[in-house]
Every structure is written in C-alpha cells, then in structure tokens.
Amino acid sequence: MNGLPNTIVKLMVRNHSGAMSHITGLFSRRGFNLEGILCAPVEGGADSVMYLLVRNDERLEQIVKQVQKLYDVKSVSVQDDLDHTVFNRIEQLLNEP
Amino acid sequence: MQWNGASLLIELLKRQGIRIVSGIPGGANLPLYDALGQSDLRHILVRHEQAGGFLAQGMARSTGAAAACFATSGPGAVNLMTAIADAKLDSVPIVAVTGQVSSALIGTDAFQEVDTYGMSIPITKHNFLVRTVAELLDVVPEAFRIALSGRQGPVLVDMPKDVQQGRIDLDAFPDPGVADPVAEADGAVLASMARMIAAAERPLLYVGGGVVASGAEEEVRALSALCGIPVVSTLMGLGIMAMEDPLNLGMIGMHGSRATNLAVDRADLLIALGVRFDDRATGSIAGFAPRARVIHLDIDEAEIGKIRRPDISTGCDVKRALRRLNKLVARAPREAWKAEIATLRREHPFETPEDESHPANLVKRIASLAPKECIVTVDVGQHQMWAAQWWPVRRTRSFLTSGGLGTMGFSVPAAMGAALANPGTPVVVLTGDGSLLINIQELATIAENQLDIKICVFNNGSLGLVRQQQELFYGGRYVASRFVARPDYAAIARGFGIPGCTIRIPHDETALARAFAIKGPALIDIELSESENVYPMVPPGKSNVEAIVAGKGKS
Numbered sequence: 314m315n316g317l318p319n320t321i322v323k324l325m326v327r328n329h330s331g332a333m334s335h336i337t338g339l340f341s342r343r344g345f346n347l348e349g350i351l352c353a354p355v356e357g358g359a360d361s362v363m364y365l366l367v368r369n370d371e372r373l374e375q376i377v378k379q380v381q382k383l384y385d386v387k388s389v390s391v392q393d394d395l396d397h398t399v400f401n402r403i404e405q406l407l408n409e410p
Numbered sequence: 411m412q413w414n415g416a417s418l419l420i421e422l423l424k425r426q427g428i429r430i431v432s433g434i435p436g437g438a439n440l441p442l443y444d445a446l447g448q449s450d451l452r453h454i455l456v457r458h459e460q461a462g463g464f465l466a467q468g469m470a471r472s473t474g475a476a477a478a479c480f481a482t483s484g485p486g487a488v489n490l491m492t493a494i495a496d497a498k499l500d501s502v503p504i505v506a507v508t509g510q511v512s513s514a515l516i517g518t519d520a521f522q523e524v525d526t527y528g529m530s531i532p533i534t535k536h537n538f539l540v541r542t543v544a545e546l547l548d549v550v551p552e553a554f555r556i557a558l559s560g561r562q563g564p565v566l567v568d569m570p571k572d573v574q575q576g577r578i579d580l581d582a583f584p585d586p587g588v589a590d591p592v593a594e595a596d597g598a599v600l601a602s603m604a605r606m607i608a609a610a611e612r613p614l615l616y617v618g619g620g621v622v623a624s625g626a627e628e629e630v631r632a633l634s635a636l637c638g639i640p641v642v643s644t645l646m647g648l649g650i651m652a653m654e655d656p657l658n659l660g661m662i663g664m665h666g667s668r669a670t671n672l673a674v675d676r677a678d679l680l681i682a683l684g685v686r687f688d689d690r691a692t693g694s695i696a697g698f699a700p701r702a703r704v705i706h707l708d709i710d711e712a713e714i715g716k717i718r719r720p721d722i723s724t725g726c727d728v729k730r731a732l733r734r735l736n737k738l739v740a741r742a743p744r745e746a747w748k749a750e751i752a753t754l755r756r757e758h759p760f761e762t763p764e765d766e767s768h769p770a771n772l773v774k775r776i777a778s779l780a781p782k783e784c785i786v787t788v789d790v791g792q793h794q795m796w797a798a799q800w801w802p803v804r805r806t807r808s809f810l811t812s813g814g815l816g817t818m819g820f821s822v823p824a825a826m827g828a829a830l831a832n833p834g835t836p837v838v839v840l841t842g843d844g845s846l847l848i849n850i851q852e853l854a855t856i857a858e859n860q861l862d863i864k865i866c867v868f869n870n871g872s873l874g875l876v877r878q879q880q881e882l883f884y885g886g887r888y889v890a891s892r893f894v895a896r897p898d899y900a901a902i903a904r905g906f907g908i909p910g911c912t913i914r915i916p917h918d919e920t921a922l923a924r925a926f927a928i929k930g931p932a933l934i935d936i937e938l939s940e941s942e943n944v945y946p947m948v949p950p951g952k953s954n955v956e957a958i959v960a961g962k963g964k965s
Binding site (some may be wrong): 331334335338339342374375378379381382383384 | 527528531532535536537539556710711712715716
C-alpha cells in the first residue's frame with residue numbers, strides 16, 4: 314500500500330443489468346466505503362471494466378475478498394499505482410456550472 | 411422434443427436429484443405447477459412460503475443435499491425471503507424458484523410484481539432472473555453448482571411467466587450442476603500448523619458448521635484424540651464430538667458453560683475449523699482467547715481475518731486438510747492441560763438445576779423419551795439455548811436450528827423437511843409458545859402428510875429470552891414480552907387434525923410418555939414457569955469470561 318487515503322480496485326465483471334447492483338449492494342451492506350465508480354463495457358459488451366475508488370485502510374483486504382466471491386466478478390486487483398486523477402477529472406467535470 | 415420453460419425447469423430439477431419440492435402456487439407460477447402436476451415430482455403444499463423455504467432447509471440440513479422450493483411472484487416471493495436469508499447465514503444449500511410477472515410487464519408495477527431479483531441480492535449466494543427459455547439450460551445447473559460449491563448457500567431463480575410458457579426444441583440436456591472440486595490446503599502451511607500444535611501447551615479446537623458441511627467429524631475426533639486437544643463447539647457444531655468424549659467441552663459463547671469459556675480464555679493455541687468467529691460465540695472479540703495464537707481453516711477465504719486475524723491460515727476444505735494434518739502431528743498426551751480443564755470443570759460445574767420442573771430438566775426428559783435416532787429441530791429463544799446445553803446431540807445433522815439469523819418459526823417447517831427427507835426417522839420439535847405461533851399454520855401440512863413429528867411446546871407465556879434480557883439489562887421493565895392471551899395449543903392442534911395434549915406439571919413423566927406413545931404427529935403443550943432464565947449468560951457486548959451465572963450475578 315502506498316499510504317494514500319484512497320486506492321483503486323479494478324474489477325472485470327460480466328456485463329448484465331444486475332451486476333452493478335450486486336457490487337454496490339455489497340459495499341452498502343457490509344459498510345464498506347465507496348468514493349467513486351467508473352464503469353465501461355469491454356470485450357464487445359460481454360464484460361465491463363469497473364474502477365472503484367475506495368479508502369486504503371485495513372478493510373481493503375476484506376473488500377477484495379468479498380468482491381471476489383461475487384459470481385459476476387471475473388477478476389479483482391488493487392491498482393496501487395493507478396493515477397487517481399481520472400477520478401479527479403470527473404469531479405472537475407461534475408463541478409462545472 | 412419440444413418443451414416449455416416450465417416443463418424444462420421441472421426436468422432439470424429432477425436431473426439434479428430433486429424428488430420433493432415445497433411451495434404454494436399463484437398466478438405467476440401456474441405454468442410451473444401445471445408442469446409439476448404432470449411429472450412424478452412430489453409437491454408439498456405448505457401454508458406460507460416461509461415454511462416452504464424452511465421445509466427445503468430441513469431437507470438440506472438433515473441430508474447435506476441441495477433442496478428446492480417454489481413461490482409465486484410478489485407476496486409469495488417476499489414471504490420466502492426470511493427462509494432464504496436464514497439459509498444464507500447458516501450456509502444451507504437451497505434453490506428457490508420464484509414465478510415472476512411476464513417480461514413485458516416487469517417494471518410496470520404489475521399485479522403481484524415485486525423486484526424479487528433486487529430484493530434477494532443481499533440474502534442469496536447468487537440469484538438469476540431468467541430471460542429466455544434457453545437460459546434455463548445454463549441457469550439451473552449453475553444454480554445447483556453455486557449452492558453446493560465452496561461455502562454452501564441459497565440461490566434464487568426468478569422466472570417470468572412468459573419464460574415458463576415459452577417453447578424450445580431440445581435433443582440433449584446439460585449435465586447436472588455439482589459442487590466444484592474443493593480447495594486443497596497449502597502443504598507448507600499444514601506443516602507449520604503441525605509445528606504450532608506440537609509447541610502448544612494449551613491447544614483448543616474450536617469447531618463449527620463448516621466441519622459439518624465438510625463431513626470432517628471423524629477427522630476432528632481423530633486430531634483431538636491423537637494430540638489430547640479439548641474441543642469447544644459453536645451452536646452449529648454440536649454433534650461433531652461424541653457426547654461422552656471427555657475432551658468434548660460443549661458449546662462456547664453467550665450461553666456456554668463457564669468452564670468452556672474459561673478454557674478458551676486460558677488456551678495458548680486456538681485451532682479454528684469451519685467457524686466464523688460469530689459474536690454470539692466469541693463475545694467481545696477483544697476479550698476472546700486473548701492468550702491464544704490462532705490457526706484458522708475455512709473454505710471461505712473471506713472469513714479468514716474478517717473478525718480475528720489468525721497467525722496462520724489457509725482457505726481450504728476442512729476434511730481434506732485435517733486428513734493431511736493428522737499425519738503430520740505427533741501423539742501428545744497433554745496431561746497437564748487435561749488436568750487443568752478437569753479442575754476448571756470441577757470448580758465451575760455445569761449441571762441441570764435440582765428443580766425437576768426446570769426447563770433444562772424437561773429437555774433431558776424429552777430426550778430420554780425420544781427415539782435415539784431421532785432428528786430434533788429447535789426454534790429460537792430460551793428453549794433453544796436449554797436444548798443446545800442439554801439435548802444429547804448424538805450426531806451431526808440431527809440437531810437443526812436457526813443459528814445465524816435466529817429465526818423464530820423455524821422448527822416446525824424444518825421438521826417437516828427433515829421428516830420428508832428421512833422417511834422412518836422420527837422427528838422431535840422443541841419450540842416455545844412464541845416461536846410456535848409464527849408458523850403454526852403448518853400444522854395443516856403436517857396433518858395432511860401425516861408426518862411423524864412430536865411438537866413439544868415450552869410454554870412460558872412470554873418471549874422468554876426477551877423477557878430475560880429485560881429483567882437483567884433493562885431494570886425489569888417488561889415491554890411487549892409477556893403474552894396476555896394464552897391460547898389452548900392442544901385444542902388448536904386438534905382443530906388441525908393432530909392429537910394435542912396439555913401437560914400442567916412439567917415433570918409429569920407419565921403424561922409425557924403417554925404423549926410420546928402416540929403414533930404419528932402430536933402436539934404436547936407443556937406449561938412452564940414464566941420466570942426461568944438461561945444461565946450462564948454473557949451480557950451482549952461483554953467478554954465471555956464475564957458471564958452471569960444463576961443466582962450469583964456476574965462472576
């Protein structure tokens with residue numbers, strides 16, 4: 314871990330209408346913090362890549378383990394080295410009048 | 411050959427080995443029931459969908475095989491949710507198939523429409539909304555594979571009416587879904603564990619439902635015997651150790667015996683097998699086994715480190731891991747530790763009260779009258795804890811209880827499932843007057859199917875465990891925990907067509923024996939004192955060593 318307050322968890326997810334509910338539902342039900350989500354279809358729409366901005370604390374390991382158990386999640390990785398600015402740029406976009 | 415979605419679903423269930431399905435028909439699953447009626451699947455019509463879910467659980471918990479239940483859309487599906495959530499918390503493999511309004515109507519607030527898929531996400535291991543008939547060929551085997559693989563659990567399949575009616579031409583069927591191969595433990599980790607066990611002076615095995623699911627009872631007993639390691643059990647682990655085994659210390663936790671909880675406190679090594687460090691078992695986690703290093707084996711990797719960080723662990727099947735571990739450990743008598751435990755048990759004896767009419771003695775009396783090979787299902791509350799303390803659990807899968815969710819109303823429908831899945835095995839229900847009322851409508855199902863179930867009602871005219879907590883922790887202010895109306899349960903049973911009797915003196919052994927001699931189902935309403943408490947009791951949030959014992963306050 315790099316000591317930053319937030320880190321990014323990257324998921325490869327089966328792309329169907331219920332997948333997002335499964336993931337966001339897991340975060341709310343287990344009381345995990347979720348600061349931001351970026352999601353886009355890949356593989357011709359069969360899968361989605363999801364970037365989750367989460368707090369980099371002692372619960373991160375548990376988040377990864379629980380997300381891994383979801384049927385629609387094909388892979389999980391913590392992207393310590395990933396630039397958070399992608400989320401910052403979205404924030405800017407959202408704050409534009 | 412041409413099939414419709416409904417007949418295909420029934421065929422796929424049969425290919426999964428399903429012979430009995432519980433449920434209630436309704437508008438959105440009528441095609442399913444039409445197909446069911448033309449098959450040789452046996453259907454048990456329950457009187458509330460929750461009971462259908464618990465019936466399936468009773469089959470699954472008593473046999474280890476996956477079981478199935480049906481409900482219609484809307485209220486049917488919502489009624490089923492409690493039983494599904496219960497299966498999730500106790501890792502019980504059931505597959506629930508719910509009817510749904512036709513695809514074109516989904517999202518329109520159609521009659522009896524509810525978002526079953528959305529509602530069931532947090533309480534299932536996984537769920538499916540079937541969109542085409544062809545999808546069933548993947549979804550049904552997948553549902554069973556998921557329910558049975560790794561840490562088992564409930565799966566829900568929501569099936570719109572047009573999918574049930576849709577047609578498909580088929581020549582071949584997919585293979586039935588079976589459990590995935592189990593994860594093997596890391597050999598180096600097992601070797602380290604063996605060294606830790608050898609080095610420990612006060613090791614303790616802490617076993618739970620995962621050992622039962624894995625079928626590792628023999629391996630646990632062997633490890634305990636070989637290395638002289640006493641065993642403490644969770645509620646879900648009762649029956650893993652032989653009752654008479656001197657190394658069996660019984661249940662830990664909120665209502666565990668003082669000696670058992672103190673043994674955990676003194677242990678220098680805790681070998682946690684198929685357990686999840688539930689708060690009812692551990693008490694305040696900071697004060698749980700504070701002197702112990704921890705070895706944790708569990709098939710669900712996410713349980714490892716969730717509550718207590720182990721010193722060494724591996725996500726694996728407990729049975730296979732123990733088979734290998736048992737070859738790596740050396741025989742050790744551990745006489746000093748055994749003597750220390752014996753002293754603890756002498757200093758903190760755990761015996762039933764002298765008062766013959768005490769509910770704990772009633773549990774023992776019922777156990778002595780019930781056939782030894784019987785399956786007992788218990789409900790939730792004081793009687794559940796007296797049963798956990800005093801019922802002689804002779805084997806696993808013979809003591810069925812709602813451990814994680816603690817659902818009152820569990821015992822009667824679960825008993826129906828146990829009776830159906832184990833023909834010839836008598837079933838005994840221990841319930842309270844609070845719990846009984848929650849699924850009392852199922853007396854109709856029992857009568858209809860003449861299931862051999864003896865229902866023993868521990869009738870104390872109150873929600874006993876609530877009343878106890880109000881007495882101990884809320885200044886004796888009894889709010890909504892005492893029943894003013896006292897129904898005549900024996901008469902109610904007779905109204906359903908089941909013999910019923912009332913026993914006014916709890917230690918009237920003759921009356922109890924007479925009731926147990928009745929062939930087939932019977933309800934036995936036993937009047938008990940309203941003021942008995944379950945002891946010991948660890949106050950919620952306190953450490954297990956801070957238990958309140960009978961008549962003494964905190965010790």
